[in-house]
Amino acid sequence: MLRTHTCGQLRAEHVGQQVTLCGWVDTARDHGGTLFIDLRDRYGKTQVVFAPEGGAAQLEDSRKIRGEDVIKVVGTVAKRPEGTINQKIGTGEIEIRVTSLELLNKSNNAPFNPTQADLPGEDLRLKYRYLDLRRPEMQRTLKLRNDIILEMRNYFADNDFLDVETPILGRSTPEGARDYLVPSRVHNGQFYALPQSPQLYKQILMVAGYDRYVQVARCFRDEDLRADRQPEFTQLDLEMSFVTHHDVINMIDGLMKRMAKKFLGMDLQLPLPHMTWDEAMERFGHDAPDLRYGCELIDCTDLAAKSDFRVFKETAEAGKKVRGINAPGGAAFYSRKLIDELTEFVKQFEAKGLAWFRVEPDGKLWSPISKNFTEEQLAGFAQRMQGKPGDLLFFVADTWAISCKALHNLRKKVGVDLKLYDPKSYSFSWIVEFPMFEYDAEEKRWNSMHHPFTAPRPQDIPMLETDPGKARAVAYDLVINGSEAGGGTIRIHDSATQSKVFGLLGIDAETAKNRFGFLLDALQMGAPPHGGIALGIDRVVMLFGQLDSIREVIAFPKTQKATDLMTEAPNLVDNKQLRELGIRIATNDTK
């Protein structure tokens, strides 16, 4: 090595030793003719000192050093003078008295300095990602990502899982999201697809007897990108044979306990709490509720039906819902202006309006609409909502689905506004028994809520024929702090049930054979009962690292336009390449 130690290694016990350090110039400052440089690498910072007595030439050279230059210094470890010790960093008791300096590389024309306080916009940081990645925050995050994945790997190795690599060049199956395609040169006119997940391969591995499979798998979806999505992402993918959903959930419980202990210093109580999808929607309006605070949805449809307020009454009579949340102590926080903003806010989620009541010091409700209610009716709402003086009660009168969506989002906003929970705290839970299908009113057919290989609960199999919307799946989502960290299901392991589900999804036998024939074959040649789960690693790192953007947990992320600003990908390619692939770029004429 060009160095004897890293910049995070030297301590008082090394005083007197001659050492060689290499690193980046973090800061340089002159104190009465002596130059102090903080030399930085991934492991820490060390103060190196160029004193006049070190030799005139040496000092002269050191004057040319600028921030982010890469240097090598030889010198002696010395105790820092009294009063200059820095207890905040590991190397804070010592400094290096430099006897020799070598400039390994200059830093010229950098558009920004990773140590500067006010960083430039994200686009510039992504273009010069190598500068941005020098920031200690980024280095901490990528270290955390490394550590989390390593911990996962070791946990599953301890539990007899085999890491098996599945292909990236796979087959296009136009289910779910849009595929990224790869034209074949050997078979012109045909295409590979990049995997949206290794779902089919991992089921095949179970049929092949691998019993416990795990992979940190790269997955690809060519979707219009939301803030927290990337065209390629990484998931912890696993599958187990001869299991029920309890076994998969227990396995992940154990992982979460180990990770919470190691990375959050938390002792998780197992089993993690479970809630059915029906209960989650009823209580929180969402299938990934944040359980760190209450403020639950409360159904007042029956009270609304008995009131004289036309909107409430008609909603109830139409079979829709009047549900509300209690924002505890909200009266002091939300001015009339802010309440108007909340009304606009819920309209984003298709609610037609937001009714609200303030709980007065005497416990009675007041609202601009209170004249539409009798005192008794108001008292009924107050009691149902457990309104205490100073609380604000919000109501949405709409379809069940819209009231779920609007109140879930309102609850999230109220939780933040009123600081109903410690944002640094954690809550882990399972949501189970999802519906098998969602009805697509436009296409007039059922869609899988998870994917077409999900097993129904055994007792719900008859419902596939009679009432598919009521059938519940053996499906489970892991929710951390109101985010879906992962989801899994027990799979269908017989080809008859699989064909029946394909039928409900509008996939006829011919199409099923064409797309998934190998899976249907495999299910007839000795398939064990099996199930699994996938966790979103980017999401998990975000949650464990308390980070806001997925681009902060990926070394080389793409923008929302799916562009890599550093390498400028995608880009134009030679016509020769396209000719070999047997494709042409469509012009407007030929599209």
Add this chain to the structure above:
Amino acid sequence: MLRTHTCGQLRAEHVGQQVTLCGWVDTARDHGGTLFIDLRDRYGKTQVVFAPEGGAAQLEDSRKIRGEDVIKVVGTVAKRPEGTINQKIGTGEIEIRVTSLELLNKSNNAPFNPTQADLPGEDLRLKYRYLDLRRPEMQRTLKLRNDIILEMRNYFADNDFLDVETPILGRSTPEGARDYLVPSRVHNGQFYALPQSPQLYKQILMVAGYDRYVQVARCFRDEDLRADRQPEFTQLDLEMSFVTHHDVINMIDGLMKRMAKKFLGMDLQLPLPHMTWDEAMERFGHDAPDLRYGCELIDCTDLAAKSDFRVFKETAEAGKKVRGINAPGGAAFYSRKLIDELTEFVKQFEAKGLAWFRVEPDGKLWSPISKNFTEEQLAGFAQRMQGKPGDLLFFVADTWAISCKALHNLRKKVGVDLKLYDPKSYSFSWIVEFPMFEYDAEEKRWNSMHHPFTAPRPQDIPMLETDPGKARAVAYDLVINGSEAGGGTIRIHDSATQSKVFGLLGIDAETAKNRFGFLLDALQMGAPPHGGIALGIDRVVMLFGQLDSIREVIAFPKTQKATDLMTEAPNLVDNKQLRELGIRIATNDTK
């Protein structure tokens, strides 16, 4: 779990316990009304017994069971009767007396049985890969692969490496092999490329201060496939900052020692032997010599020049080479017919012919061409070649390059034919100081021998201007048993040298900026000295597992036509998908 134990777990100590096992029916045989089934899973096999006293219904059901059915049995662990104990397997002392049987899944219509002795052809096995993967050999290999990769990961974690994921959707740079392209939907007419290696990203990570990077990286090359190549393959990719080549080599030496100990039971002596490229070519005619045996190339050009044999004399006078190998004891093995075959064999490698001499019992040489030599000349050859009675001496008279290629391949063949080494033994070594460039006579320009980012030896930098062909790179290949297991280089870390090398490769400033601008920029903004290596994991698993084909070490390999026979990828896709991507399939008219 549906089971209490795996099929590899039960021992004499469990006798008397009630257990539940699940697995595949490996074999079923009837002995006097009692049915014996070997139940199989990834962990082993257990004998389960259906005795008539278990109940008539039970036995009746058991009669319907066929090989590869998936069953669950409940029963009691019993000691096997005297004389039926099988010491070869861990569960050989016990058997399960079944009290309850459940058929979890039938196996119907399987085109072959993974337990059958004579397996069908590879195409059928690839199509029904889930059956093929049930073979214990395949399961052992994928377990070995898992274990090797895990050991690598832990080794590098122990050595402070960070695993950083680099993008799969990258930029096309038409250097080296052909890229796989991915059309962009958001940017119609532009393309991503799948990475041939994470080379540029790992250098960027060094510039970003990550110091030690490692990744088990998927790489892609759209090349016409040789027997041991796949369109996608996996490499152990790493990079280190502030290092010389010694540091990278030492790091891999340590890995090999750990792996040889764990997987081969070998104590490797470190450092592993080194040899320069020049020496390897001179002594073995190849840059990845198998050092498990001698049979080295010996230069006899000077002797040939003095002989009267026209072919030898003219070759020597033309500045070409007459070199040979001594096949020890070869006279007894190689008949005249076999020698004729060897002559045809070396012609595949462009040699015009093969001269040979037999060392007679009296130590003198005999050959059909010996009349062209004086006795003294023959004695000279015999002495130079250390010919002992019974040896065969082979000579190729040709250009240096052709004699390297022909004799290297002849040496390999002789090594196998004459069993000059134990094929189960191992030899590890480093080949170092490769040429920077190879001259492409057709294109009349230099090509990189490794890649354009390879640093020349510092003392050879002036040669870049005067004699590029003589410049040697700080490059190193790890060779195991005559296979290149990996290769690496110290990289250029200043943009001036990088530009000079691009110039020699015929990449002008404009093109370099266009393709690698971000790297050239990065090299100017504080790049540390750095270098790394990549090991071919598929190759390493083949070598450690003593396997012959890369398709045996990959769960879902592609054929030589780059087809996945199981999923039938690549395949035709919907026109809608192509329209969204802004591409068309070229017809013959539009190509």
